[in-house]
Amino acid sequence: MRTYIKPAALAASLVLSASGAAADAIKPETMARNCFTCHGTGGHPVNGLAPLAGIDAKAIETSMIDFRNDRRQATIMNRIARGLSEAEIAALAQYLSTLK
């Protein structure tokens, strides 16, 4: 029953998860819940940070890719965005855009 990600599959999952090619792909909602700590439960922040719920997927994806590549400078978001593959970012952005 345990769904360990094997080390060999780990790198693959980071690349392929959005395509569903990896067996242990991380679901976008699993990723998104980590955003909610600061950006509010369900993507509705209470602290003045950027809202994420219902934001255009392309806009979130572009921001995250730019953070990832240091084309856009933030404080912690550059370091966080590098923890996700481009495919994961695309899936995450798509999911966040569907939140009401």
Place this chain on the structure above:
Amino acid sequence: MSRETRRKFLIGAGAALGTLAYGRFAPAIAQGAAGRIVVIGGGFGGATAAKYARLLNPALDVTLVERDPSYVTCPFSNMVLGGTRTLADITHDRSGLARNHGVKLVQGEAIGIDAGSRQVRLASGQTLPYDRLLVAPGIDIRFGAVEGYDEAAAELMPHAWKAGPQTALLRRQLEAMDDGGTVIIAAPANPFRCPPGPYERASMIAHYLKTHKPRSKVLILDAKENFSKQGLFQGGWEAVYPGMIEWVSGSAGGKVSRVDARNRTLATEFGAQKGAVVNFIPPQQAGRIAIAAGLADDKGWCPVDPVSFESKQVPGVHVIGDAIYAGAMPKSGTAANSQAKIAAAAMVGLLGGKAADAPMLANTCYSLVGPDYGISVTGIYVATAEGIKEVPNSGGVSPARAAAAIRKQEAVYTDAWYKGIVADSLA
């Protein structure tokens, strides 16, 4: 807890059930099987787990058991010591979990777990049956682990490593101290709750001393050879409090072998150190219920499955937060909040006969060097066969050199993080 108060809790929870609006989560919710989840511990970990279990499956019966009537957060308790926050600012109630999410709140102390009959025993004699149990007990102080440091000693030489009366006591001692005194902070060996905490504490105490008792000093006696965000802290101290904070590593005489609380004196290999105020941060272990229930190993921490956070020692029981071995993740509030969501989803899935999803976890720890000087460490984590690992080439600390505006921005985000995690966990 009086019967009347408990009835009020339960009525509150029941009344909330009819009026909940889960609309915004509706597309993401896969309705799972009904069942009973009990959560022990209402800190950032336990509260978040209870809330998210209900968000993920509103059909579940979720009960949160917590000993203390309100939650005084450890994060930002250093700012209380520094005088930029009050205890009231960091004290929160958990009523939002009942009102907004239909979590049943029970005030009481869990003293035993019967994993066979799946029941939690409370000090009151009450028992709570569960289908899945989540334990988020935080830490307990290992009184007696360092000679001379027992509960009586903590009243003279506070640890203040659980926020509340201990924080207030240390603050009073700082206020009563004469200008020119030395405040000693003794920091423990790894692992312990909040790795950057002792050094943020030194910073916030230095902030208070600089503004009120400028001839005073802070001496950190450390059992370790290095510490979290070390370069950033030491660079910040030089910039903000030049000459005020001295750090002594374990091999240079920082390791405390014995305390004499009455004389505010610490014995080290290099002789005795006496402080005007001494904050002794002792060795720790998983919270008492984890030890009592056999969830912890002989070192006092709980081994868990890195995908579901189910205990490796007691089936059907999940453990999160400061009490566990979490691989690369530190013992922090954000880590507990992140683990809580993974464990909640795993419990909801398992109750419906589904294996836990592959996790992604996150940590962010902000620390204040000064009120306008913030630094951070962050990490993204995944599960591997070897446990929880950080995703390579991601995460890390604030830049070693940065303009004052960047440090100021991180101080603003420190405040935003606090408001955010309090709401995501409790509201």
